[in-house]
Amino acid sequence: MLAIMRKEIKSYFYAPVAYILIGLFILLSSVFFTYNLFMQDPNFHENLETMKFLLIFVVPILTMRIIAEDRKNKTEVLLITSPQSLMSIVLGKFLAAYVVFLVMTAITFIYPIIMVFFGGRVTAQLVGAYIGFILLGAAFISIGVFASSLTENQMIAAIVSFVILLIIWLIEPLGYMFGGILSMILNWISLTSRYGDFAQGLLKVSSIVYYISFAAVFVFLTVRVMEKRRWS
Amino acid sequence: MIEIQNLTKIYGQIKAINNVSFTVEKGEILGFLGPNGAGKSTTMNIITGYLSSTSGSVRVCGYDILEHPTEVKKRIGFLPEQPPVYLDMTVKDFLNFVADIKLVPKKKQKAQIDDIMELTGITDHRNRLIKNLSKGYRQRVGLAQALVGNPEVLILDEPTVGLDPKQIIEIRRLIKALGKEHTIILSSHILPEVSMVCERVVIINKGEIAAVDTPENLSRHIGKSNRLSVTITGPRNSVLGKIRGIGGVTYVEPVESTEKENTTYVIESEKDVDIRKSLFSAMAEAGYSILEMKSLSMSLEDIFLQLITEEKGVEQ
Numbered sequence: 001m002l003a004i005m006r007k008e009i010k011s012y013f014y015a016p017v018a019y020i021l022i023g024l025f026i027l028l029s030s031v032f033f034t035y036n037l038f039m040q041d042p043n044f045h046e047n048l049e050t051m052k053f054l055l056i057f058v059v060p061i062l063t064m065r066i067i068a069e070d071r072k073n074k075t076e077v078l079l080i081t082s083p084q085s086l087m088s089i090v091l092g093k094f095l096a097a098y099v100v101f102l103v104m105t106a107i108t109f110i111y112p113i114i115m116v117f118f119g120g121r122v123t124a125q126l127v128g129a130y131i132g133f134i135l136l137g138a139a140f141i142s143i144g145v146f147a148s149s150l151t152e153n154q155m156i157a158a159i160v161s162f163v164i165l166l167i168i169w170l171i172e173p174l175g176y177m178f179g180g181i182l183s184m185i186l187n188w189i190s191l192t193s194r195y196g197d198f199a200q201g202l203l204k205v206s207s208i209v210y211y212i213s214f215a216a217v218f219v220f221l222t223v224r225v226m227e228k229r230r231w232s
Numbered sequence: 233m234i235e236i237q238n239l240t241k242i243y244g245q246i247k248a249i250n251n252v253s254f255t256v257e258k259g260e261i262l263g264f265l266g267p268n269g270a271g272k273s274t275t276m277n278i279i280t281g282y283l284s285s286t287s288g289s290v291r292v293c294g295y296d297i298l299e300h301p302t303e304v305k306k307r308i309g310f311l312p313e314q315p316p317v318y319l320d321m322t323v324k325d326f327l328n329f330v331a332d333i334k335l336v337p338k339k340k341q342k343a344q345i346d347d348i349m350e351l352t353g354i355t356d357h358r359n360r361l362i363k364n365l366s367k368g369y370r371q372r373v374g375l376a377q378a379l380v381g382n383p384e385v386l387i388l389d390e391p392t393v394g395l396d397p398k399q400i401i402e403i404r405r406l407i408k409a410l411g412k413e414h415t416i417i418l419s420s421h422i423l424p425e426v427s428m429v430c431e432r433v434v435i436i437n438k439g440e441i442a443a444v445d446t447p448e449n450l451s452r453h454i455g456k457s458n459r460l461s462v463t464i465t466g467p468r469n470s471v472l473g474k475i476r477g478i479g480g481v482t483y484v485e486p487v488e489s490t491e492k493e494n495t496t497y498v499i500e501s502e503k504d505v506d507i508r509k510s511l512f513s514a515m516a517e518a519g520y521s522i523l524e525m526k527s528l529s530m531s532l533e534d535i536f537l538q539l540i541t542e543e544k545g546v547e548q
Contacts, residue, residue, distance in 0.1 A: 003332030007318075014320045078316035078377065081280045082333040083305045230284045232243070 004084065004092030005099070008066065012100050021062055025104050028054055033111045042120040044112045045129035045199055051108070052133060052195065055140050056165045062100060063144025064158035066093045067222070071152035080230075090222045094145050094215075101137045105130070124201030132198025135211035139191050140165060142218035149222045168192070233258040233415045234279065234385060239288035241274050248274040249439040252288070258384075261411040263430030263447075264419035271439040272419040273313055276389050279417070280310040292385060306335070309383040309414075313390050315374025319363035323354055323373055326362060327380060334381035344382065352376040352406065368399040375406070386416045392425060404429055459528040460499045461487070462511065466520035468495050474514050480505030494523060 012018035032047040067090075070076040079089050112126055147161035148154075172193045175186035187193045191214065194207040234256040241248045249271035256262045266272050277283040279290050281301050289296060295303040318326055327348065331341045349355045352372045357365060362373060371391065378386055391407065392400045407418060408429055420426050426433055427447040435443040464471050468486060475484050475497065483500040501507045508525065515522050 003329060006332075007321075007329045010325075011318070011320060073316075073319070074312065074314045075316045075318055077277075077280075077282050077310070077312045078330070079333065081282050081305055081308065081310045082330075083302045083335055084333050085302070230282070 001084070001088035001092040001095075004079070004089055005095045008093050008096030009099055012096065017061070017065070018100050021058055021100075022104050022107065025054065025058060026107055029108045029111065036111070036115070042115050043123070043125065044115060045123070045126045047111075048108075048129045048133050049195075049199060052136055052192070053169075055137060056162065056169060058104075059101075059137070059140045059144045059165065060147070060158040060161040063097050063141055063148050063161060064154040065148065066097055066145055067148040067226075068152050068154045068157045072154075080226075086223045086226050087219075090145065090149075090219055090226070094142060094219055094222075097141050097145065098138060101141060102134065105134055105137065125199060128198040128201040128203060131203065132195045132207075135198075135208060136191060136195055138215040139211050139218075142215035142222075143168075146218045146222045146225070149225045233260075233293060234417070235289075235291040236275075236279065237289050237291075239275065239278060239290065240286050241271075241278060241283065242286045247439055249278075249436075252436070252439070252441055254434050254441065254444055256415055256417060258415055259411070259413075260432060261407070261416045261418060261430045263426035263433040264417055264436065265421070265423065265426050265433055266419075266436040267421055270436045272421075272436060273389055274439075275436070276310070276387050276417065276419060277312075280308050280387055281305055282310075282312075306381070307384045309378035309381065309386045311374050311378040311386075311388045311391055313393065315370050315377070317362045317370055317373050317377065320361065322359050322361055323349070323365075323376075324358040326373065327376060330377050330380045336381050344380065348376045348379045351379070353402070368395050371395060371399075371403065375403070379410075384415060386410060386414045388416065388418045390419055390421070392420070392422065400425075458501050458503065458506070460501070460508070460511075461496060461524075461526050461528050462499060462522060463494055463496045463524040464515060464520050464522055465493050466495075466515075466518070467493075470518070471495065471497070471515075471520055474518055474520075475499060475511065478507055478510045478514055480507050496524075498528070 029047070029051055032050055033044070036042070036044060036047065067076075070079065080086070084092075112120065112122065116122065143164050144157075144161040147164065148157040150160060151157050168191055171186050171190040175183045175190060175193065177183075178186070191211070194204075194210060197204050197207055236255065237253050239252040240250055252271070252275055254262075264272050264275070274283065278285045279292070279297070281297050281304060284298070289298075290304075291297070292304045293307050295307075297304045318329075321329065324345070327345045328341065331345060336344060346355075349358055352375050354369060354372050354376060357369060362370060365373065371394070375388070375391065378388070388407065392403050395403065404425065407416065410416065411429075418426070418429060430447065432444070432446055434441060472484060472486070475481060480501045481499060482502060485498050487496045487498055499507070499511070511525075512522065
């Protein structure tokens with residue numbers, strides 16, 4: 001698993017994908033940061049709220065190649081006929097994408113740090129928002145990895161994960177629309193509405209468990225997809 | 233070493249392989265011969281655990297592929313038809329990665345990879361990106377990849393396809409050398425390759441096994457007649473008549489005429505009749521001299537064609 005993770009992280013940086021994505025992410029988060037500066041607002045955590053919308057675009061590009069490319073180039077055979085289990089292959093790939101995401105997120109720490117130098121404070125909201133952000137990232141990336149296992153075409157993988165993520169995004173506003181019990185259910189399901197608690201500095205165990213299990217389910221589904229292909 | 237029993241794989245409506253059974257002994261080089269689409273790759277993919285069979289069983293070194301997949305995979309090195317190499321890695325990085333996923337202990341990795349690179353002749357290219365290598369070198373890297381972890385069994389799917397003649401000879405020599413320490417299954421649709429490298433041949437056609445034997449035995453058993461090539465001086469029609477008069481001759485055909493009076497004939501006779509003596513006396517009597525006489529053993533290629541055509545004949 002670790003070998004596969006290391007190799008996948010390296011391939012992200014051999015190809016320009018990781019650099020372009022990270023560059024884009026820094027550019028956009030800087031744009032949001034200038035808002036802090038102009039409005040003289042020390043709360044960076046509100047920007048994370050906007051930045052998590054960027055994940056809908058960033059994650060599909062990050063994960064589209066992760067399994068699809070192996071199938072296309074027939075290198076999948078090497079992995080599957082090695083003594084590695086399918087679970088460790090998928091987990092290795094998932095973790096590789098996640099590490100790149102974490103690097104990307106870690107770079108944005110620079111904005112709150114700048115703020116601290118000018119008298120800002122590290123608030124519970126900020127820490128909570130970051131924890132929520134990386135948990136949300138895990139759930140999103142698991143969807144991207146799953147989409148990548150469905151096809152050998154990277155573009156299709158990207159589009160499928162984009163559509164799934166968009167639907168997940170839309171669950172929250174839909175919840176407001178309906179109201180009543182349906183609204184409660186949709187709010188419970190929604191990945192994004194759970195993020196709200198974190199941004200207020202609340203670490204709810206149920207939400208943390210929900211994000212992690214969500215990612216686990218999609219990793220497991222990916223393994224099933226790959227397993228099933230062997231039998232068909 | 234490898235036992236394959238009643239292996240069947242069905243893709244949707246199509247039976248890719250049907251009831252395939254054979255065994256491979258330790259230290260043997262088994263040739264797996266068949267035309268394109270015969271089911272060679274499917275069988276190999278199942279043995280290595282890449283695909284699952286619809287029914288039937290595969291045991292490698294006593295382990296069943298479905299019950300103990302990891303044990304089986306540890307013991308197999310696989311070179312698929314298209315070498316599974318990461319184009320954006322250097323040869324050395326790639327082999328290190330393969331050693332990692334094949335669970336080769338870190339301490340042994342360097343020595344083992346150096347040996348393998350030496351053996352496959354890629355030491356000089358160790359720091360080049362695989363995408364910049366020629367087809368022949370990529371194939372060698374593919375073979376090197378299969379050798380990592382020193383598996384007891386090597387499964388090589390068309391290892392010489394797409395190479396130039398010099399590379400083919402080198403790869404074949406390498407495989408023969410590897411056969412001393414490994415059990416090898418090698419698939420091919422190139423017949424001379426199989427008879428050159430392999431000790432035993434499994435011929436597969438349309439997903440079913442058509443024959444299993446040594447290349448020599450196959451020639452002997454399946455050859456339905458003895459064939460001679462004879463060059464004789466003398467008027468063609470008269471010579472033909474004389475030859476036809478010899479007992480046991482089933483078929484004569486003049487092949488080529490280099491000079492006016494010399495003609496080469498291919499003569500087929502019944503399986504257990506040796507016509508060489510009577511041919512000599514018949515020609516001596518008539519005063520025609522035999523310039524050359526050699527027996528033509530049937531090449532595996534002929535047998536192969538025969539097997540396939542016979543199959544067709546049965547079906548139509």
